Amino acid sequence: MNGPQTATPDYLTLRDHPRARAAAFDSSPLPMALLDRSGRVVAANHALGRLLGTDPATLTGRAADSPSVLRLDGRARDDYRAALRGRTGPTRHIHRVKQGDGNPLWTEVTLTPLSATADAEPPAPAGEAATPTTLLTVHDITERRSLQEQLRHLRMHDPVTRLPNRALFFERVAAALADSTTGRIGLCYLDLDGFQAINDTLGHRVGDRLLDAVARRLTHCATDGGTGGHLVARLGGDEFALLLEDSTGTEQATDLADAVLAALQRPFDIDGHRLAVSASIGVVERRCSETSPTGLMQAADTTLYWAKDDGKARWTLFDPERNAHRMTRQSLSARLRPAVERGEFLVEYQPIVGLADDRLRGVEALVRWMHPELGRLSPDRFIPLAEDNGAIVPLGRWVLTEACRQARRWQLEHDGPPLFVSVNVAVRQVWDSDLVRDVARVLAETGLPAELLQLELTESAVMGSAGQPLQALQDLSDMGVRIAIDDFGTGYSNLAYLSRLPVRALKLDGTFVRGFRTARHLNPADETIVSSLVQLAHKLGLTVTAECVEGQSQAERLRRIGCDTGQGWHYARPLAPDRISGLLSGD
Structure with missing residues (x-):
């Protein structure tokens, strides 16, 4: 049965009728041009002429990237010519093109090899000998580009x-x-x-x-x-x-x-x-x-x-040097806890001597870090870091254990009055750990009598204590442990407040003692202050230790004032445990 004839598709009609193809090319609303192998315009349609503000016939024979056609320059021209030379398939590039009035347009220029899209020869104006090989189309994307730029501006x-x-x-x-x-x-x-x-x-x-x-x-x-x-x-x-x-x-x-x-x-x-x-x-x-x-x-x-x-x-x-110091501090801070676990620390002991008889009464435990790369580090290099990051808790617990164990060993190995051992405690150890339980455990494990342990806290940490810290100090004192205030005189110096705290000893800050070095540089005010502090401390039942004693004249004046004990390089620098054993043996 014969049915109605199907209409011939437009693209077949155009393929079979060159005049129709030429008319469609010329009347298309899409700006187009036919180019020869060198990139010159063989034919341009009216839409391209309107876009560029010129008669399309005047574009014939001109290079498409020239100032009179697409007006490409710089990178845009390089991209266009590279695409023209390739001719392997359709290529699209975004170019900024100037109109005839000089206003810029953003365009998407497409180059399509004709051999890949048509079987017949493309149209050419009468008398034109050049053969078109590439179809150039130009899409005006200025509005789209403007919207994209607005969105980018909002985003950025x-x-x-x-x-x-x-x-x-x-x-x-x-x-x-x-x-x-x-x-x-x-x-x-x-x-x-x-x-x-x-x-x-x-x-x-x-x-x-x-x-x-x-x-x-x-x-x-x-x-x-x-x-x-x-x-x-x-x-x-x-x-x-x-x-x-x-x-x-x-x-x-x-x-x-x-x-x-x-x-x-x-x-x-x-x-x-x-x-x-x-x-x-x-x-x-x-x-x-x-x-x-x-x-x-x-x-x-x-x-x-x-x-x-x-x-x-x-x-x-x-400052690069300051930054290097900061980086070193960060590195030390990060390695503190692992260093405790690896056993990189050791404890040395500085003698505390009776000023009246020069007899060894006790020692202060001072921790050192034997760093694998930086070598021996003094406490001022790492203790502040440990207090900041909380590593002071495990480190302080280790120092306490080591110091009590060593003090008990001296007590067992040597006759005569036993030495007390003084251990520094950071206020964070009181807040972040059960200090009372830790001390009780260590004393039980080592067998050291509680009265031979002295715990040193800074003046600013003790003054104004309330709640947990104050209760911990009281519990430790009730246990028999001596509580001492370190660096006394640098903070509140409120002796009246001391009467309400379970404190047994004061350690005068070295700044007071340094003024005692020689008679030549004698400052009467220093001696008056120290003498008053010692007298008031004794009235409160406290003993007084002078730190940073560096010479005989200092020791003599402190003895005359009534200070109980002294500590400093005049007697000894911090020593290894066996050196303290030697002092106890009279070696």
């Missing part, structure tokens, strides 16, 4: 201050490191001092308006005084950054930091509130070849921390 800028955000900031840092004309880069990384209190008390609306006002002042600083349009970004919270992409040196960066500090000193008037904030600024300036975006920010973050630690409302310049 802070909504509160409209400044570049962290993502865009790091893009610009990476670009500056690669393209800086001076080969140097600078950064001022700042944090607002006092902003959080304003945000918490007055609310986020006022806080956001304050951040916007700060951003405007920072932008003014970055463009004023010939500093030249440096990038200002909000990195989050109350943190901002000013990037010197073509830095001329440290002085330029520090001058900018000074300008920022001066600008933020002026109060801000926000919603009827007169608000004051300051800034701490970390300043980094270095060669581009010597850093990376991550390295630059790490240095800036470290330096900002220094600025806050140094007192806030200031800038601090990155």
Whole structure:
């Protein structure tokens, strides 16, 4: 049965009728051109002429990338010519093209080899001998590109201050490191001092308006005084950054930091509130070849921390030596707990001598770290770190055990009055561990009598004690353990308060004793202060030990004043346990 005839598809009609193909090409709303092997225009349609603001016939014979056609230059021209030479298949490139009136357009230019899409010869104007080999089409994507740029702007800028955000900031840092004309880069990384209190008390609306006002002042600083349009970004919270992409040196960066500090000193008037904030600024300036975006920010973050630690409302310049010291501290801090477990510590003992008879009465246990790489480290190198990160608890427990075990060994091996051993205790040991239970366990395990153990706490840790610390001190005293205040005279010096604490001994800070060195440098005030402290301490039933005794004249004057015991290099430096055994044996 014969049915109705099916209509011939358009592409077959065009293939079989050259005139129809030419008409479709010319009337297409899509800008197109036919190019020969050298990239010259064989034919251009009216849509391309309208796009470029010219008669399409005038484009014939011209190179498609020339100033009179697509007006490509630089990288756009290189990409176009590479695609034209390839001719292996359709290629698409985004190019910025100038219209006839000079206004730019963003276009997507597609090059399609004709041999891959047509069986017949493409149309050519009458009299044109060149054979077209490539179809060029041009899509106007200006609106799409504009929308993309708007979305990117929203994505890369802070909504509160409209400044570049962290993502865009790091893009610009990476670009500056690669393209800086001076080969140097600078950064001022700042944090607002006092902003959080304003945000918490007055609310986020006022806080956001304050951040916007700060951003405007920072932008003014970055463009004023010939500093030249440096990038200002909000990195989050109350943190901002000013990037010197073509830095001329440290002085330029520090001058900018000074300008920022001066600008933020002026109060801000926000919603009827007169608000004051300051800034701490970390300043980094270095060669581009010597850093990376991550390295630059790490240095800036470290330096900002220094600025806050140094007192806030200031800038601090990155110091490689200070940073190396910080890195060493971090490394030591991280290795403290494992070092205790590996047994890298040892205890030495400094004699405590009776001033009246020069007889050895006790010893102070002093811990040393035998570091595998750095060698022997004194307590001042690691004890503050241990107190900060909590390693002081296991370390202090180990020192206590070792010192009590050694003191018991001396008691068993030598005749005569036994030595007491004095062990330093950090206040964190009282809060973060059961010090009373630890001491009771160690005394039971070692067999050392409680009266031969003295625990030293700093004056600032003991004064004002309440709750757990005070109860722990009382329990230890009830157990028979002696409680001593170390470095007395450097803190509160409230002797009246001592009457309510279970303290048995005071250790005078060495700053008082140093004034006793020679009669030539005698300071009468020092002797008056020490004499008064000793008399008051004795009235409270406390014994007094003078630290840092370095000479005979000091020892004599302290004895005359009535100080009970002395400790220092005049008698001995900290010694190994066998050296203390020698002293006990009279060797």
